[in-house]
Every structure is written in C-alpha cells, then in structure tokens.
Amino acid sequence: MIERGCRLLAESTTTDEIVDCPDFTVVSGDGEIYTLFHIVRITHDCTETHDTWSHLANVWRAADHAMGVARITVVDRVIVDASVTMAPRKT
C-alpha cells in the first residue's frame, strides 16, 4: 500500500515518538469482535494529505501474528481509529 503525498518516516523513528501505546484494537462485527494489533513500525506520516487518518504502520495481529498494514488516526498520541489490511498469506 503506497499512499501518494504521505511522508516516509526515517527508519530510526520509533513508535513511542508518535503514540503512547503500540497496541490498538479494531472493533468489528456489530461492535462484538475485538481484534488486537501491535504496531511494528510507523512508516508514513500522512497528517498533511488525509483528513480521516494520519499515519501508516506495519502491524501484526496479536492472535496469530499475521502481518498487515494499518491506516491509523492519532490524536494526542492516542490511536482513536484504525483500519487494517492484512497481507495475503503465503502458501
């Protein structure tokens, strides 16, 4: 997922420079299913190009450690919204 206009962050940028907690949960299934993710690295800053989300991050899902990419919205160092696209599994 390459987002036009997003600023690529230096690899030395650590997660705790941007958010207080590297874990976040996505709620789905009519508010019933809670899926916990952990940020591996925040790769892009998109605060100047997108209104609805602010950063791109590589994440893994806590339940099975599957990898994915998340669009996250960070407000006051807290992830208030997130949308995750899981990487296709290799067979």
Place this chain on the structure above:
Amino acid sequence: MVLSTCIAGWRSPEADFAHSLLSGRPDCRVLPLHSTGVEVIEALRVDSIDAVLLPFDWIEVARSIKKDVAPALPNDPALVLIGHNPRLGTRARALSSGFDGVIDLSDDPESLVTTLSRICSSSARGDSDVLQTFGVIPDLLIRPVQLTDSDDSDLLDLLAIGSTDEEIAHALDWNIQKVRNHIASLLEINGMKYRTQLAVTHVSSARIPDFVRTVLE
C-alpha cells in the same frame, strides 16, 4: 445398560411428560419427580444418577448444579434439557449454562433413551449443530471471568450494565484504545469471541441461588 435418571420440574408439563415416557421402561430407572432444587441435589448426593432431566425454566438450577454440586460428586451426571421443539436459541443458552444436551420430547418416544444414552456418554456431550451455528462455548456461564489486572473488574462492571466503550473510557478516565485493548485481552484469555459473552459471564458469575448455598453449608 440401565440408565438411572432423575426428573425435575415444579408443575412442569415437560417433566410430567418425560416421566410418563420413561417410567416402566426396562432400560431406564426413573426416580420420583423432584419439585425443588434441594431435592434434586440431595438425590444426586445419595444416589448414583446418570442423567438429570430439567425443563428450560430450571436453567439456573442446572447452572448451579454444574458449577457448585457436580464437582463434588463421585460420578458425573449429565444435565439434559427437556422440551417440546426447543428452539436453537434455547438450545444454545442451555449449553452455555451447563446443560450437556437437549431432548426434544416431540421426537419418537422410542428414540428417547437412545438419545439420553448418547448424551450420557461423555464423548457425545453437547450439540455440535448448535455449537457451530452460534459459536457457543459450552459451560460459558458457569465459570468466572479471568482478569488480567485489578482494573478489569471495574471495566467488566460497566460493560455488564451495557456501557459503551466511550462511556467506560469516560468513567475510568482511560482513553478509548485502552478500554478496547483491555476488552480484547479479556476476550483472548477467556477464550471468548464476542463482547457480549464477557458481559453475560460477568453477570452470571455473581449469582448463586440461595438454596444452593443453604445445601452446601
């Protein structure tokens, strides 16, 4: 093999009907009808009973037997829901509350004992169709919620009265992600799939009918 059964129900047409179907059969020993939870528990203590048959409105009795009485018994009696055409939701709730199986009294009477024997054999307990359809966790409502830390108790109290994540965050002075991360962790360590399962399990764990406490003391 002769199945030893105990049927419970206070003025219950299902209990009366089941009693009439099983009484007099050579492959089944039926104790007299029990009309209170105390009677059922005492019967379980003095007699070796393979199955206890209860109508749906005895669901709290079944839950209490499974949670507080059965662990102290030498044998492991099957708790069986009896009813006429029990709906899928009824079956699912029964299995969550400690019942081991369901008998539809509208079925062929000849198959009753066969079904009962199948439920009593530990390998066939539960109801696979219902379990798969609803993602039911057997005996969910007879166990306490495992907590990850002391804050979880406050979170569960709010969750169990129907508070939203936002309301819980406001009440506990947490941010929304902290609330959701805690709920996700609780679901994970308790082997649950849905938020509502946490709520109902927390509520259920607080209720022990007085008659059970009286008998246990």
